[in-house]
Amino acid sequence: KNEVEQSPQNLTAQEGEFITINCSYSVGISALHWLQQHPGGGIVSLFMLSSGKKKHGRLIATINIQEKHSSLHITASHPRDSAVYICAVGDTDKLIFGTGTRLQVFP
Amino acid sequence: EPEVTQTPSHQVTQMGQEVILRCVPISNHLYFYWYRQILGQKVEFLVSFYNNEISEKSEIFDDQFSVERPDGSNFTLKIRSTKLEDSAMYFCASSEVRGGEQYFGPGTRLTVT
Numbered sequence: 547k548n549e550v551e552q553s554p555q556n557l558t559a560q561e562g563e564f565i566t567i568n569c570s571y572s573v574g575i576s577a578l579h580w581l582q583q584h585p586g587g588g589i590v591s592l593f594m595l596s597s598g599k600k601k602h603g604r605l606i607a608t609i610n611i612q613e614k615h616s617s618l619h620i621t622a623s624h625p626r627d628s629a630v631y632i633c634a635v636g637d638t639d640k641l642i643f644g645t646g647t648r649l650q651v652f653p
Numbered sequence: 654e655p656e657v658t659q660t661p662s663h664q665v666t667q668m669g670q671e672v673i674l675r676c677v678p679i680s681n682h683l684y685f686y687w688y689r690q691i692l693g694q695k696v697e698f699l700v701s702f703y704n705n706e707i708s709e710k711s712e713i714f715d716d717q718f719s720v721e722r723p724d725g726s727n728f729t730l731k732i733r734s735t736k737l738e739d740s741a742m743y744f745c746a747s748s749e750v751r752g753g754e755q756y757f758g759p760g761t762r763l764t765v766t
Contacts, residue, residue: 576752587742589696589757632696636752639701639709640686646695 548573550644552633557649565620567647569633572614577636580607580618582629583646589632592618623651655679657758659745665764666735674730674761676745685728686746686755687720689713696744702728703751735765 549572559565569578580592593600593607595616600607604623609616620627628650634641658677666672678685687699700710702720719731728747732739742762746755 579754581757586759587690587762588759589744591754591756594754634696639684639703639751640698640711641688641696641755642698643688643696 548575548635548637548642550633550635550642552644552647554647555645557647559623559649559651561624561651561653563623563651565623565627565649565651567618567631567633567649569616569618569644570614571633571635571642573637574611574614575635575637578609578616579634579636579641580616581632581634583632584629592631594636620649623649625651625653627651655756657745657747657756659743659758659761661761662759663762663764665766668737668765669734672732672735672763674732674743674745674763676728676730676758677726678728678745678747679749679756680726682747682749682756684708684748684751684753685720685722686748687730688744688746689741690744690760691738691741699730699743732763735763737765739763740765 577596582590604621606619630646632646633644660675685702690696700714701708717733742760744760745758748755
């Protein structure tokens with residue numbers, strides 16, 4: 547059974563700061579997903595990656611398959627980035643979710 | 654942009670009652686999922702569905718739960734006799750291919766009293 551751990555659980559930042567959220571998992575996977583959950587509850591897919599690095603706007607996701615570790619970076623953070631960021635790993639027909647990292651960015 | 658929709662957004666029911674949560678996946682997607690999130694906890698997998706049958710289910714998905722695709726567009730989750738501990742946000746998701754990116758609906762908040 548795959549265990550997904552995220553750190554930190556909570557993160558507070560000032561606008562403009564560079565943010566890093568980490569995710570590690572215990573068993574080899576086919577793909578890792580980063581998702582964003584807003585206070586209203588809705589879940590949005592940010593990235594799906596199985597190797598290397600992906601970038602979308604101010605968001606960058608990296609994965610190291612050998613170390614079973616992924617990071618999500620936010621450059622030039624903004625208050626609208628405040629949300630819960632969730633790492634999930636693909637396991638055949640399902641996603642296994644981490645507990646999430648609650649990010650608050652203050653002006 | 655196509656999106657997954659769910660109805661209702663909030664359902665309140667009494668313990669022991671049956672509820673049906675409805676989802677309309679993205680139209681060209683073939684793989685469908687239900688997840689739930691109890692308040693303050695992480696999202697948990699319930700069931701995956703492909704080609705009109707369950708492909709995988711979790712320990713949570715016991716005999717009280719069932720899923721159906723009654724027509725070409727809807728995908729439903731039925732809870733036969735709700736318990737207090739079924740109170741949670743239920744998310745439907747769909748993907749075009751197996752193991753592909755999953756697109757989530759906005760969720761249905763189920764409150765069992």
